[in-house]
Amino acid sequence: MRKFVDRTFVVLSLAATVIILAILFVIIGNIAYHGTERLSWEFITAAPESGMTAGGIFPAIYGTVLLVLLMSLAAVPFGVLVAIYFAEYARPESRLYRWTRMAVNNLAGVPSIVFGLFGLGFFVQSIGKAIDRAAYSGRLVYAQPSILWAAMTMAVLTLPVVIITVEETLRAVPRDYREASLALGATKLQTIFRVVLPQAWSGVMTGAILAISRGAGEVAPVLFTGAAYFLPRLPSHPADQFMHLGYHIWVLTTQSTNVEATKPLLYSTVFVLVVLTFLLNITAILIRNRMRKWAVR
Amino acid sequence: MKTKFRNSERELKPATTFRPNVDPNVVAGVSPRSQFRHAIDRLAEILISGVAFFTIAVIFLIFVYVGKEALPLVWGTSDGATIASPFTGPFTWQPVSTVPKYNVFPLILGTLKVTLIAMLLGTPLALAAALYTAEFAPGRIREWIKPAIELLAGIPSVVLGSFALLVLASWVQDAFGIVYRLNALTAGIALALAIIPIIYTISEDALTAVPRLYREASLALGASKAQTAVRVVFPSAIPGIAAAIILGFGRAIGETMIVLMVSGNSAILSLDPALPVRTLSATIAAEMAEVVVGSGHYRILFFIGTLLFLITAVLNWVGDRFNRRLRERLFGSS
Numbered sequence: 001m002r003k004f005v006d007r008t009f010v011v012l013s014l015a016a017t018v019i020i021l022a023i024l025f026v027i028i029g030n031i032a033y034h035g036t037e038r039l040s041w042e043f044i045t046a047a048p049e050s051g052m053t054a055g056g057i058f059p060a061i062y063g064t065v066l067l068v069l070l071m072s073l074a075a076v077p078f079g080v081l082v083a084i085y086f087a088e089y090a091r092p093e094s095r096l097y098r099w100t101r102m103a104v105n106n107l108a109g110v111p112s113i114v115f116g117l118f119g120l121g122f123f124v125q126s127i128g129k130a131i132d133r134a135a136y137s138g139r140l141v142y143a144q145p146s147i148l149w150a151a152m153t154m155a156v157l158t159l160p161v162v163i164i165t166v167e168e169t170l171r172a173v174p175r176d177y178r179e180a181s182l183a184l185g186a187t188k189l190q191t192i193f194r195v196v197l198p199q200a201w202s203g204v205m206t207g208a209i210l211a212i213s214r215g216a217g218e219v220a221p222v223l224f225t226g227a228a229y230f231l232p233r234l235p236s237h238p239a240d241q242f243m244h245l246g247y248h249i250w251v252l253t254t255q256s257t258n259v260e261a262t263k264p265l266l267y268s269t270v271f272v273l274v275v276l277t278f279l280l281n282i283t284a285i286l287i288r289n290r291m292r293k294w295a296v297r
Numbered sequence: 298m299k300t301k302f303r304n305s306e307r308e309l310k311p312a313t314t315f316r317p318n319v320d321p322n323v324v325a326g327v328s329p330r331s332q333f334r335h336a337i338d339r340l341a342e343i344l345i346s347g348v349a350f351f352t353i354a355v356i357f358l359i360f361v362y363v364g365k366e367a368l369p370l371v372w373g374t375s376d377g378a379t380i381a382s383p384f385t386g387p388f389t390w391q392p393v394s395t396v397p398k399y400n401v402f403p404l405i406l407g408t409l410k411v412t413l414i415a416m417l418l419g420t421p422l423a424l425a426a427a428l429y430t431a432e433f434a435p436g437r438i439r440e441w442i443k444p445a446i447e448l449l450a451g452i453p454s455v456v457l458g459s460f461a462l463l464v465l466a467s468w469v470q471d472a473f474g475i476v477y478r479l480n481a482l483t484a485g486i487a488l489a490l491a492i493i494p495i496i497y498t499i500s501e502d503a504l505t506a507v508p509r510l511y512r513e514a515s516l517a518l519g520a521s522k523a524q525t526a527v528r529v530v531f532p533s534a535i536p537g538i539a540a541a542i543i544l545g546f547g548r549a550i551g552e553t554m555i556v557l558m559v560s561g562n563s564a565i566l567s568l569d570p571a572l573p574v575r576t577l578s579a580t581i582a583a584e585m586a587e588v589v590v591g592s593g594h595y596r597i598l599f600f601i602g603t604l605l606f607l608i609t610a611v612l613n614w615v616g617d618r619f620n621r622r623l624r625e626r627l628f629g630s631s
Contacts (some may be wrong), residue, residue, distance in 0.1 A: 002521055003550055007523075012425060013425040014433070015425075016421070017425070017429045017434075020422055020446060023447060024448065027490075067413055074550050082352055086349070094352060107355065107573055108613075109547050109548070109612070110356075110551070110610075111605050111606070112553060113581050114606045114609075116357045116582075117363045159355070162432070185339075187334050187337070190343075210541075216453070217451075217454070218454070246456075246554075247455075249456070250557075263463070275451060277452070281448060285444050
């Protein structure tokens with residue numbers, strides 16, 4: 001009897017695990033199967049044509065890459081500094097530590113659509129307006145949705161990802177390294193930037209990769225901060241609007257005038273986005289696993 | 298006198314390269330150079346702490362700037378919307394009409410309906426899988442399950458949404474014989490896919506954090522492996538499990554793209570899961586792009602955003618408290 005109950009528990013929990021993995025498999029399989037049907041070199045390098053029922057997605061790929069690069073420029077240095085504060089300077093009992101910790105945890109839980117509203121209210125309507133008033137004598141340049149503001153909004157959203165990943169790696173650097181450096185007369189600042197941080201380089205990389213993967217896939221924050229349905233030109237100025245892979249998927253699913261004609265295009269676009277985010281995530285997982293082994297050693 | 302690391306010297310060399318950090322001309326006290334270095338060090342600490350403080354400012358700015366756009370509702374906008382309009386009048390959300398109706402109850406009910414379906418489906422699956430990974434899975438398999446489920450977390454929600462729209466919606470419609478292709482049930486199932494990895498990861502972490510001593514004591518007393526898992530490990534990790542469920546709930550409430558794509562987006566006041574629904578988040582996403590900046594409708598949408606921010610902030614805070622309690626309970630400190 002006891003053995004039977006035992007077995008049931010193990011089998012039930014195994015069944016749940018298998019169900020989740022099966023769902024993952026079905027989703028990926030479905031997307032890979034239908035997504036590769038129409039996939040071609042032309043699809044990746046051409047612009048959408050005839051009302052998004054033909055052509056490719058190059059402007060969306062270009063816009064997404066530009067967005068995540070701009071985002072990383074802001075989020076990574078900032079996130080690394082906050083992580084350094086958490087791992088090297090903060091005293092756990094201090095008020096600043098408790099509040100910053102709470103702020104970062106909270107930031108990670110803010111719904112992405114609220115970031116979109118924040119980007120619109122703060123970057124576009126306030127900062128953008130202030131820049132226009134100061135530098136362009138009120139002409140409308142930055143006080144409208146653009147790739148710059150979308151990237152900044154996304155940077156705020158991905159900040160916790162960078163902070164948490166980098167902090168974990170900094171903490172994994174053995175204490176001996178710091179003590180040896182300090183014992184040799186190096187200051188704390190020298191120790192952090194010349195001894196600890198170079199050892200935690202893989203963590204900075206992982207943080208950046210995870211942030212980029214998140215930034216490439218999130219749509220809600222760019223809905224009203226800069227993403228466009230369709231643009232004839234690639235963005236070339238920070239105040240230009242841009243096309244975004246995730247946003248393009250949403251446009252194809254919901255705004256299409258000819259569902260059957262866009263369906264293969266939609267599947268291929270989804271496939272490209274999934275491959276992109278998976279490659280980034282797998283790279284991050286691999287780096288992290290190696291890093292953990294290194295930390296144990 | 299210079300204590301300078303070059304990159305090539307990063308592997309700390311033995312004592313031969315050691316130079317004392319003391320100016321030989323100064324017999325006692327600290328040399329000016331050393332004083333300068335320490336001043337720089339102190340300045341750096343202040344600057345880095347300042348950057349960290351900025352994260353608090355960011356949270357504050359989000360609240361202020363989302364709330365600020367909704368603030369004019371307190372004294373009423375020129376087109377007649379006030380802070381009371383989301384809670385009064387008939388239970389209808391009809392912002393674009395000659396007499397706009399901004400009652401948010403259908404949206405709140407819709408959000409709760411979809412979230413509840415997602416939680417009911419997702420929580421048992423995620424918890425059982427976490428229990429299996431932490432307690433029963435053989436070592437090698439366990440190393441594969443975790444990254445695989447983390448991959449599910451890496452799928453962008455717009456991708457889950459389009460999968461639900463293209464494939465899942467038809468399956469659900471056929472299986473349950475539902476009239477509407479897009480409905481609360483489909484949206485709930487799709488949303489469950491998004492929250493399973495969150496609940497799984499946090500609760501699995503909580504279960505693995507339970508010290509081995511607990512398990513060994515239980516096994517030594519003659520309990521079986523399943524009894525140990527269910528009666529000893531699981532209850533010890535309860536605060537962490539609670540945190541996982543609460544944080545998953547917070548994510549489900551705020552999730553936008555999935556519900557925007559597969560919920561059907563009609564603000565109907567009903568408990569029937571077979572009907573289309575509209576959630577708070579999807580309303581913002583769908584209507585913000587077409588709204589006139591500064592209008593009553595615009596303000597109400599920002600008001601809904603503020604509401605979402607506050608709800609998730611409270612849920613996060615509570616989830617955090619539970620996580621801290623778990624660590625206090627298991628390790629005696631946080």
